[in-house]
Amino acid sequence: MTIDLEHFLTVGALLFCLGLFVALSKRNxxxxxxxxxxxxxxxxxxxxxxxxxADSETPIAGHTFVAFxxxxxxxxxxxxxxxxxxxxxxxxxxxxxxLNMLRS
Amino acid sequence: xxxxxxxxxFWVLAVVTLGAAGGVVVSRSLMHAVLMLILAFIGVAGFFxxxxxxxxxxxxxxxxxxxxxxxxxxxxxxxxxxxRDNGETRMIAPALLLCIALATVFIFVVTDTNWSVxxxxxxxxxxxxxxxxxxxxxxxxxxxxxxxxxxxVGAIVLARTEQDExxxxxx
Numbered sequence: 348m349t350i351d352l353e354h355f356l357t358v359g360a361l362l363f364c365l366g367l368f369v370a371l372s373k374r375n376x377x378x379x380x381x382x383x384x385x386x387x388x389x390x391x392x393x394x395x396x397x398x399x400x401a402d403s404e405t406p407i408a409g410h411t412f413v414a415f416x417x418x419x420x421x422x423x424x425x426x427x428x429x430x431x432x433x434x435x436x437x438x439x440x441x442x443x444x445x446l447n448m449l450r451s
Numbered sequence: 452x453x454x455x456x457x458x459x460x461f462w463v464l465a466v467v468t469l470g471a472a473g474g475v476v477v478s479r480s481l482m483h484a485v486l487m488l489i490l491a492f493i494g495v496a497g498f499f500x501x502x503x504x505x506x507x508x509x510x511x512x513x514x515x516x517x518x519x520x521x522x523x524x525x526x527x528x529x530x531x532x533x534x535r536d537n538g539e540t541r542m543i544a545p546a547l548l549l550c551i552a553l554a555t556v557f558i559f560v561v562t563d564t565n566w567s568v569x570x571x572x573x574x575x576x577x578x579x580x581x582x583x584x585x586x587x588x589x590x591x592x593x594x595x596x597x598x599x600x601x602x603x604v605g606a607i608v609l610a611r612t613e614q615d616e617x618x619x620x621x622x
Contacts, residue, residue: 424518
């Protein structure tokens with residue numbers, strides 16, 4: 348069995364699309380955040396497979412970029428979940444369909 | 452990559468990861484969705500190992516499974532009276548259409564492009580990553596640490612209650 352770059356890129360693309368669907372379709376704000384994390388994972392998988400397979404002079408750049416994506420994902424998750432808790436405290440809901448107080 | 456071991460590992464990981472991601476889409480309970488998400492994170496870490504990125508795989512397990520998934524479990528448990536369901540909004544049909552279209556485009560690009568690939572493993576280690584982070588990318592590295600500090604302070608400020616603030620003023 349030969350596993351090529353295309354196989355890994357396909358899995359990364361499908362993971363990204365599943366994450367996008369979760370992020371767009373879920374009603375719960377925590378569910379939306381899960382979708383964003385899945386999308387980031389799909390992108391990370393793509394970056395690492397390019398670092399392994401691409402004909403490049405500095406393949407370590409792929410690993411470096413993934414390390415930064417992991418850092419920003421951790422920061423983003425912490426702030427987003429703090430926002431979820433703050434919104435819940437004021438509105439007793441985290442349903443994104445019902446967070447429409449800007450609509451007059 | 453040649454060999455039966457690699458092939459079996461790839462297909463098992465692909466089924467586990469994409470199956471777990473599908474589980475996040477379909478599971479009714481938010482708690483089950485987080486557990487499925489953890490399985491998907493571990494599957495991606497397995498892919499990183501298969502692509503000989505050991506350090507990134509360990510970082511993935513520690514940061515995603517150890518920190519982000521646990522934060523999500525905390526957030527679910529700290530918001531008790533919401534219905535725990537993981538239902539969809541009214542935008543499900545356009546979202547499904549967009550995702551299928553995007554997946555089609557991605558798979559077309561992946562299969563149609565003539566990628567210039569190397570067959571041999573470039574043999575990247577954690578030492579190379581450390582060297583790259585502290586020489587070429589030292590400025591982004593420092594900015595990332597400032598970003599993390601700012602995000603942590605921001606998260607604490609956002610999650611504080613008015614009662615906490617009143618107690619701090621008394622002290």
